[in-house]
Amino acid sequence: MTKPQAEMLATLAVAARPHGARHWDAPGVMAALANIRHLDLAEVMMAVGRAARDRTLETPAAIGNTAAPCWIERPVERWTPTKTTRSDRCGECNKPRDVCERTARWGDDTHEFRPDYIQPAGSAVDELRDIKHAAMAAKEES
Helix, strand or coil: CCHHHHHHHHHHHHHCCCCCCCCCCHHHHHHHHHCCCCCCHHHHHHHHHHHHHCCCCCCHHHHHCCCCHHHCCCCCCCCCCCCCCHHHEECCCCCEHHHHHHCCCCCCCCCCCCECCCCCCCCHHHHHHHHHHHHHHHHHHC
């Protein structure tokens, strides 16, 4: 890692500290980076990012210690949305059934869960299903 690269990382580390976390100064980050200047730049970048994000770290000294938690790569937690159909959403508030049913009602909002869409009996889907069954029955008879 070169000195300009270390200066860029120090600037990013100082800027990346979360709101309310203790402020780091660039010379302190540079001192920690000096201890690990022989390591791969990409690994150092990742560790600096994880350390800067950690609001419990009072000083940037963990960056220079490869046994510190910021050097352990953690899996990324991803949010996966739940797929809902129109019949699982409320036609009044557009919330999923479970959210609509447990939401407190205020003022004149006294609605109960009502699906956004209910497939009527005798719909085109039912007609197609009946046609298909009749065709298969006729095929089996011949």
